[in-house]
Amino acid sequence: MLTSDIEIINKKGLHARAASKLVQLATRYKSKVQLSRDGQISDGKSILGVLVLAAHQGSMLTITTDGDDEKDAMDAICELINRKFDEGE
Amino acid sequence: MKKNIYKGTPIAPGISVGKSLLLEKQALPIFRLTLSEEQVDSEVRRLEEALEKTKSQLVVLKNQLTERLGEGHSYILEAQTLMLDDNLLRANTVDTIRREKVNAEWALGETASKLTGLFNSMENTLLRERVADVEDVIGRVQANLAQIDVHRATEITEDVIILAYQLTPSDIVEMHNSTIVGFLTEIGGKTSHTAIIARSLEMPAVTGMQELNEIGSGRTLIVDGFEGIVIVDPTLTQRREYENKKRYYEEHANQLISIKDKPSITKDGRKVVIQANIELPEDLDTAIRSGAQGIGIYRSEFLYLSNPDALPTEEEHFTVYRAVAERVYPHSAIIRTADLGAEKFTPVMGMHPEPNPALGLRGVRFCLRKREMFKTQLRALLRASTFGRLKIMFPMVSGLNELREAKAALEEAKEELRVLKVDFNENIAVGIMVEVPSAAMTADLLAAEVDFFSIGTNDLIQYLLAVDRNNDHLAYLYDPIHPSVIRMMKYVVDKAHEAGVKVGICGEMASDPQYLLILLGLGLDELSMNPVSVPLIKQMVRSLRYQDAREILEHCLTLSTAQDINEYLLEKTNQFFPSGFFASRGPVL
Numbered sequence: 001m002l003t004s005d006i007e008i009i010n011k012k013g014l015h016a017r018a019a020s021k022l023v024q025l026a027t028r029y030k031s032k033v034q035l036s037r038d039g040q041i042s043d044g045k046s047i048l049g050v051l052v053l054a055a056h057q058g059s060m061l062t063i064t065t066d067g068d069d070e071k072d073a074m075d076a077i078c079e080l081i082n083r084k085f086d087e088g089e
Numbered sequence: 090m091k092k093n094i095y096k097g098t099p100i101a102p103g104i105s106v107g108k109s110l111l112l113e114k115q116a117l118p119i120f121r122l123t124l125s126e127e128q129v130d131s132e133v134r135r136l137e138e139a140l141e142k143t144k145s146q147l148v149v150l151k152n153q154l155t156e157r158l159g160e161g162h163s164y165i166l167e168a169q170t171l172m173l174d175d176n177l178l179r180a181n182t183v184d185t186i187r188r189e190k191v192n193a194e195w196a197l198g199e200t201a202s203k204l205t206g207l208f209n210s211m212e213n214t215l216l217r218e219r220v221a222d223v224e225d226v227i228g229r230v231q232a233n234l235a236q237i238d239v240h241r242a243t244e245i246t247e248d249v250i251i252l253a254y255q256l257t258p259s260d261i262v263e264m265h266n267s268t269i270v271g272f273l274t275e276i277g278g279k280t281s282h283t284a285i286i287a288r289s290l291e292m293p294a295v296t297g298m299q300e301l302n303e304i305g306s307g308r309t310l311i312v313d314g315f316e317g318i319v320i321v322d323p324t325l326t327q328r329r330e331y332e333n334k335k336r337y338y339e340e341h342a343n344q345l346i347s348i349k350d351k352p353s354i355t356k357d358g359r360k361v362v363i364q365a366n367i368e369l370p371e372d373l374d375t376a377i378r379s380g381a382q383g384i385g386i387y388r389s390e391f392l393y394l395s396n397p398d399a400l401p402t403e404e405e406h407f408t409v410y411r412a413v414a415e416r417v418y419p420h421s422a423i424i425r426t427a428d429l430g431a432e433k434f435t436p437v438m439g440m441h442p443e444p445n446p447a448l449g450l451r452g453v454r455f456c457l458r459k460r461e462m463f464k465t466q467l468r469a470l471l472r473a474s475t476f477g478r479l480k481i482m483f484p485m486v487s488g489l490n491e492l493r494e495a496k497a498a499l500e501e502a503k504e505e506l507r508v509l510k511v512d513f514n515e516n517i518a519v520g521i522m523v524e525v526p527s528a529a530m531t532a533d534l535l536a537a538e539v540d541f542f543s544i545g546t547n548d549l550i551q552y553l554l555a556v557d558r559n560n561d562h563l564a565y566l567y568d569p570i571h572p573s574v575i576r577m578m579k580y581v582v583d584k585a586h587e588a589g590v591k592v593g594i595c596g597e598m599a600s601d602p603q604y605l606l607i608l609l610g611l612g613l614d615e616l617s618m619n620p621v622s623v624p625l626i627k628q629m630v631r632s633l634r635y636q637d638a639r640e641i642l643e644h645c646l647t648l649s650t651a652q653d654i655n656e657y658l659l660e661k662t663n664q665f666f667p668s669g670f671f672a673s674r675g676p677v678l
Contacts, residue, residue, distance in 0.1 A: 015398065016219060017164040023171055047171040048178060048204060051219055054211045 001066040010084035013056035018085040023047045031067025099317035100284035103293035104335040105271040107248035111306045122192040136193040139233040169226040201227045252301045271312040288619045345624030349380025359635035364617040375620040383420030385617020386595040406469030414477025421478035428484035430455045452485020467502035474514035486521040524548035532581040536588035546596025568651040569598045610642025
């Protein structure tokens with residue numbers, strides 16, 4: 001199991017478009033993916049769960065991946081967040 | 090023969106023929122049914138089929154939208170598709186069916202309330218607004234469970250007439266450019282935003298229709314937006330009659346257009362500037378074609394409403410205002426700063442619904458609270474002011490302090506541009522909408538600190554008479570020529586003129602031939618109206634004498650009820666414009 005803390009840096013935060021991208025990416029991996037923010041824990045493969053985190057620019061998320069491809073999943077998700085979800089702001 | 094003619098209130102002129110399409114916005118009634126043990130599996134399958142069906146509908150819709158508008162607008166559908174596979178939705182509902190042995194509709198309803206509860210508990214307003222997307226997708230699944238065809242405006246391919254309980258401004262913007270040719274709604278008065286936009290899109294609209302469900306989808310309709318008549322499955326004779334009527338209106342319109350380059354001046358030589366009200370940059374063409382001498386009000390809200398996820402940038406504002414300034418030159422264009430509020434908030438503004446939006450945080454009150462957003466618009470306006478003749482107008486000003494505060498914000502915007510050494514017109518004219526009674530009654534004080542007034546009768550009348558202009562039950566009380574309204578307008582015009590300030594009017598009243606004698610008699614300098622009404626009003630102005638209008642106004646001021654004034658005006662109007670002058674009894678052409 002891997003855990004890592006990351007800051008949401010894109011301007012609009014985890015809004016519908018960014019959340020969709022994150023969920024689609026997480027779903028590609030077999031590992032369990034969990035996101036948590038301020039004590040609220042959500043399944044990273046659930047769009048509703050990710051939206052409910054209400055993460056905005058500057059929010060800190062804790063990401064947990066657990067499974068055979070946990071390293072790949074973690075890397076890919078952190079990269080997406082750091083690429084600001086390719087939103088070209 | 091079965092009745093096929095319905096009557097409502099005409100709110101936007103024109104005649105259209107198309108297929109009816111009832112937008113199912115209201116929730117379906119959901120009942121709880123208890124299942125036997127052996128029914129449970131098939132119920133779960135039924136749910137899964139409905140989810141899959143919804144998914145494939147969303148994919149189709151998404152592709153169409155992407156084709157029309159590009160990727161940028163279809164992501165909501167992407168998110169909604171993901172929701173259908175989301176365990177919070179799918180697994181929870183399946184679980185409820187199995188655990189409680191209930192029907193899929195009920196179980197889904199339970200899931201829906203849990204999810205909306207969860208979303209509503211979020212502190213982030215922007216995301217809280219997403220609850221509408223969740224409700225929308227669940228509504229689609231419910232409709233599929235009930236095997237109801239869920240039509241959406243974006244799925245339409247033939248000429249259609251939209252039937253809806255109520256349309257929001259953004260609904261109509263979304264429908265713009267599609268194959269929609271008319272609107273029927275149950276609520277929404279003559280001066281509602283729906284009506285204003287329907288007119289600017291030149292689509293007939295009829296409101297106050299109680300029989301929308303009775304009419305339903307897929308019927309052929311004739312909509313007469315002049316008289317408020319709707320004919321369902323017309324007979325051949327009715328069709329012919331309306332084809333002739335339509336041709337007659339079009340010819341009449343052409344005849345009026347032919348006077349577009351003639352001056353707008355009364356027989357005894359008083360100039361009255363006739364301008365156009367516009368909502369969308371696309372309306373500029375219609376406005377220019379109509380012969381309007383400039384723009385009396387450009388309602389800038391659409392910049393804010395067209396993208397619910399982001400505020401317009403300074404560049405976006407600037408591009409639009411510059412285009413308006415350049416197209417309208419040598420005439421002037423009055424840009425009204427955002428009159429947001431009431432039903433016109435988008436999620437990104439982070440505002441909550443208010444119990445009494447008409448009296449709430451809106452217009453300049455809202456802008457002053459969102460000062461940076463306000464100054465973004467002001468800087469863009471100032472920058473665009475060097476490309477033509479732009480004027481700035483603040484909405485909903487209620488008194489001197491608010492005016493000074495708004496002018497201070499403008500001064501800050503100017504200073505910011507000076508620091509950046511950006512060019513703008515230092516002497517740009519600044520005016521206010523006179524639409525709050527407290528502003529009207531202090532017109533003398535306000536006139537000393539502005540360059541112009543524009544009386545916004547739509548709101549002024551609703552505030553003065555305490556009548557919600559969208560409430561059909563109160564339509565009979567919404568009287569533009571109530572003696573109080575005329576007195577108040579006279580006070581505003583007189584005080585403005587004493588201070589040497591020009592006064593215009595930009596409410597719907599300006600486009601109504603019935604009220605022209607009064608408006609002219611009041612001495613208004615500018616009349617601004619929907620572009621389609623410009624030629625008719627100009628023709629009328631050209632055939633009247635200012636002196637007569639003044640005398641008629643004086644007499645109106647001695648009458649005690651709106652009814653007396655109406656009758657007197659009708660008599661006078663008929664006297665000056667014998668039958669045949671107006672193409673219809675409808676208010677505008």
